[in-house]
């Protein structure tokens with residue numbers, strides 16, 4: 001931002017610049033320098049939506065008015081420039097924009113903005129998602145413990161994979177599917193507070209979930225015994241979310257990413273939903289926690305199921321993606337609100353008794369490196385610090401490149417190989 005903006009424009013933004021401006025004006029009024037800003041919003045709950053329809057379900061509801069206070073935050077998506085809050089600032093909401101990059105950029109901007117004190121805030125990620133019919137069904141409401149970045153992998157096109165491979169996806173640094181990756185970036189797995197998740201699921205279970213006859217008729221087509229959950233009525237389920245920018249459809253990719261989730265979580269993760277943001281949101285929150293700006297034990301990942309990740313028996317992955325996606329969409333959106341509002345109210349009503357002091361996590365929380373302390377209860381990443389992973393990766397990459405070059409020398413004319 002440049003300094004040639006007018007004072008009113010500057011104050012329209014809650015930015016470092018406006019704090020600077022205010023610091024000067026409060027000093028002029030005789031307020032001691034460094035005194036706490038009184039207009040900092042300190043939400044008890046912050047709802048994170050990913051796109052407009054998920055945001056819209058929260059406006060015009062009887063429980064609270066999120067449009068009472070709009071706060072423009074520098075760094076938010078130009079499509080969704082404002083955080084929306086109740087008049088007291090007790091409950092706020094934002095829209096990140098879709099997929100991993102938007103989610104990471106918006107949440108980082110929120111954390112770095114000085115408009116908010118987020119140190120005691122509960123974050124409710126509340127979006128729709130694709131669903132694995134082995135675990136849940138259309139209109140279901142799910143709460144995750146793990147978010148796994150399933151597309152952070154090597155990939156070969158299906159037509160070019162070795163005949164004995166089950167998938168074209170494999171961990172980075174691995175040589176075949178099913179091997180634990182050796183190039184760890186740190187965002188592969190994020191684990192949130194399981195005790196808080198159970199409380200949130202308990203609140204959600206008091207909601208009367210929405211469903212439609214279209215959704216009911218469509219889920220009834222999932223007749224295979226493996227899809228008993230997929231053909232049963234919607235419910236609240238505790239199971240894990242996969243994050244991938246690539247929007248995939250088909251049993252084989254669903255299965256491959258379910259396998260990767262298991263691999264990355266030491267067999268404890270249950271892949272049930274697929275979204276395009278959660279790991280990015282969680283990584284930004286993790287960095288905020290490292291700076292002491294947010295409490296990583298106060299995060300809830302709720303995803304409602306809008307479409308299946310794979311077709312019903314006898315149908316095709318293309319039909320599933322192109323034509324079937326609509327059946328669960330409306331009830332899933334409704335359930336973001338119907339279940340989500342119970343979680344918000346549960347936290348607000350239980351604030352003094354339970355939530356103000358926090359819900360202690362009894363499981364490990366954080367990333368694969370143990371960045372927030374403690375030892376991850378999943379994966380071999382537990383054995384590595386971030387620096388060790390980096391050193392190992394550099395070493396592996398060097399070996400890898402060396403091998404590539406040797407192969408290159410054999411295959412290329414001498415003049416082309418370096």
Ligand SMILES: *[C@@H]1O[C@H](CO)[C@@H](O)[C@H](O)[C@H]1NC(C)=O
Nearest residue numbers: 066067068069070071082084
């Ligand atoms: C906040 O923004 C919404 C539109 O996003 C608008 O409808 C509402 O009136 C605004 N609230 C205030 C207090 O200006």
Ligand SMILES: *[C@@H]1O[C@H](CO)[C@@H](O)[C@H](O)[C@H]1NC(C)=O
Nearest residue numbers: 162163164165166176177178
């Ligand atoms: C596939 O076959 C290759 C070559 O025979 C073998 O080296 C490899 O271990 C096999 N991979 C799997 C996943 O079975």
Ligand SMILES: *[C@@H]1O[C@H](CO)[C@@H](O)[C@H](O)[C@H]1NC(C)=O
Nearest residue numbers: 146147148187188189190279
């Ligand atoms: C993504 O989120 C999952 C579950 O919340 C977590 O297990 C995984 O580590 C996260 N990955 C990254 C890259 O943040």
Ligand SMILES: *[C@@H]1O[C@H](CO)[C@@H](O)[C@H](O)[C@H]1NC(C)=O
Nearest residue numbers: 208209210211212330331334
């Ligand atoms: C679900 O929501 C739709 C749209 O608002 C409504 O017509 C329908 O009656 C609701 N169904 C249930 C079971 O709540």
Ligand SMILES: *[C@@H]1O[C@H](CO)[C@@H](O)[C@H](O)[C@H]1NC(C)=O
Nearest residue numbers: 166167177252253255256259
């Ligand atoms: C998933 O893992 C199972 C068990 O190892 C294996 O049989 C299956 O082929 C894998 N599926 C895919 C698509 O990789």
Ligand SMILES: *[C@@H]1O[C@H](CO)[C@@H](O)[C@H](O)[C@H]1NC(C)=O
Nearest residue numbers: 353354355357358359360361
């Ligand atoms: C949470 O853990 C802290 C530190 O171990 C402890 O002091 C506190 O009493 C615990 N709170 C609850 C509600 O169990």
Ligand SMILES: *[C@@H]1O[C@H](CO)[C@@H](O)[C@H](O)[C@H]1NC(C)=O
Nearest residue numbers: 266267376377378379380382
């Ligand atoms: C992984 O799972 C095994 C078997 O359940 C268990 O013995 C081991 O302690 C787990 N590893 C970690 C890091 O928790």
